[in-house]
Amino acid sequence: MKQLTIISGKGGTGKTTITAAFAHLADKPVIADCDVDAADLHLLLTPQLIKQEPFYGNRLASIDKEQCSKCGLCEETCRFGAIHGFEVDNTSCEGCEVCAYICPGKAISLKERLSGYWFVSDTREGPMVHARLGIAAENSGKLVSLVRQEAKDLAEKENKNIILIDGPPGIGCPVIASIGGVDLVLAVTEPTLSGLHDLKRILEVANHFSIAATVCINKFDINQENNQMIEDYCKEHGIELVGRIPYDSAVTKAMIRGLSVIEYPCGAVTREIERIWHTVEDLLV
């Protein structure tokens, strides 16, 4: 069983569009939406919910006003600046428990916080594991790891061939959690200076964690010069460029209909993504 993560560094380059297309083309996939902050894959795969489970992230400090002697030691000791005037600021608290340890009156305890939900669903392309992080909640990396573990268990149990992981933008904790231990990452970029800048950083992250990476350029025809710069960069660094997808406004039309670009034909876009999938499939073997 293989694992592929679609990442990008920069947001909005087409990760989810490509993941949904791959889900249609792959043989027996499990699909994992690891963009738990702003998940969109469900809008294309219309999942039928099978299971919903709560996700508990870090715990939160809570001060018992009756027991509190207002000594201020907790505020002084908190490294996250999460205590002001004997109240805990939930958006700053990282649940370290140091305040509870230091409090002479034992007035502080840590409380579980519901930080979101994760789901197992059925889709027309196969089973899907996805999640929704709670409003202003932390620990998205932890939730990503949970989604991936569930997807892996499911793939093993149901004898699936591949886990397709739709990754988040950026290079921080949820991205690192999305790519750890996968067989290959596909970085989707666009021929803009931002696209190239962000691609370089995400490829450095993949390299840092010794994960094989490959690149595809989306909307490659909007700027020939930048497209060439990306191609040159990949060549210089020995990274395989698996495809160039042209710009086509039909992609948005497919999205509005809730279909992948394979199910809703988008001409050259569809053909190129099919070709990319076969190349990626070969790389995974």
Next chain:
Amino acid sequence: MVISIASGKGGTGKTTVAVSLALSLDTCQFLDCDVEEPNASLFLRPSIDHKRSVSTLEPWIDESKCTFCGECAGICVYHAIAVFEKDVLLFPSLCHGCGGCILVCPEKAIAEGRRNIGVIEEGTSNSIAFIQGILNIGEHMATPVIKDIKRLIRKDMHVIIDSPPGTSCPVIESIKGSDFVLLVTEPTPFGLNDLKLAVDVVRELKIPFGVIINCDGIGDDRVKEYCQEENIPLLLSIPWSREIAEAYSQGIPAVEARPDLKEIFHSLFQGITRIMESKRDYDVQLGACR
């Protein structure tokens, strides 16, 4: 006034809006808080004259004093320390820097070290005071870098904050304390879905906000309908234009490619100012009623 530009979904045009807004003001401070993938400098091309590193606390264990009692591992909820019979293992990337281990160690064998996780660059771009944070490759936590950037917020000028995409901790850290948040979206199902999540976040933080639709015309009208239903001010619609897209690809600010937009962004700023003033009046009235 501190205005943050946020979005939920990535690639909707946060940086385009933030840069255009900054360039339509006489002067301002610009903070690029998208420290994982900072892009504003590609457009503002600032001259950087000061760099400082961002570090987090990291425990240093003096093994000659350590008795391997395990108290430090016991308090560490992040599992960043493991203690064995004759060995202590530290996992720096898991450490949040809470200092718990230093507090509990009965032998005072743990000292407070620092570990660099990123850098903050300060400079100027014409009349803009520019600051950006850059998270080091392989680092997990963006929030300490964002916190350090925000310590540099100036009180004597308007502040524009370009925040990261998403809805979790780095976004909260970036927009927290702002007077107003501009949520940039695109008129597509993905744009709408992620806008709703972003709206939940700014409502939770109780920050006044408005919406900007970028690339108007590429999709459907559901974002507009949603804003109407929810009584959210739709402050600006920027129609999709090849000219702006091409300028973006080359790192040219939209207001430079299309000078007519400068006036529009200036009016946007005045619109936000008016919203804030009427809100203040309303708050004062409310106070008087009480």
